[in-house]
């Protein structure tokens with residue numbers, strides 16, 4: 001196994017491991033530690049069918065199923081297809097702004113994993129922002145505004161933010177929920193801003209307008225080049241990130257650029273499941 005840092009502060013490339021094959025406990029633990037320590041891990045040159053992708057993810061924790069049922073594949077609920085190819089069940093054609101996955105659920109997803117099957121020549125990149133690094137470098141004035149404060153996260157905090165709006169049934173089932181906006185990683189004990197500009201509705205007792213201003217300020221700080229890793233997709237890449245310390249976005253791409261990724265993920269075990 002060879003490792004290469006992808007930025008000065010976080011994200012690591014791990015080569016020389018075949019994720020489609022069973023691995024011994026020591027190898028798995030080494031991968032899990034490297035991934036958590038760096039927040040994002042990139043495994044190039046992988047060849048995985050759905051069973052292998054899910055089997056790898058399942059070693060980290062209970063498998064993730066997206067709260068918004070209308071996004072799920074009819075084939076297998078643990079594997080979402082992000083595809084603009086002809087015949088895709090639900091075509092993914094838009095960019096997607098900064099967010100952390102499923103913050104609007106009571107027990108949000110821990111790790112998300114993407115596997116690249118068709119890579120666009122241009123655009124459609126996945127960008128990552130290090131929210132632990134962002135917290136560590138927060139100016140005092142900003143840190144004191146969020147330390148010890150809870151925020152409300154919503155699947156649709158403001159109209160028009162979602163590519164696939166919730167159905168009425170989903171809206172009735174997926175309720176807003178509150179989490180600390182500074183989150184302590186359950187394994188690393190490292191603090192991170194629990195930032196999800198797409199999902200955050202209000203922070204503490206601020207009005208929605210004041211909250212949006214603070215969200216924008218935190219986002220500008222967290223997305224400075226020092227906290228960023230930009231992933232340009234190559235076929236065979238497996239990229240996984242830790243939602244307790246990383247947020248991400250998808251950049252725009254032309255409809256003429258074919259793009260097909262598969263997504264799966266996993267939860268924390270129950271004793272670590274609720275952000276704190």
Ligand SMILES: [Fe+2]
Pocket residue numbers: 099100101248
């Ligand atoms: Fe996401």
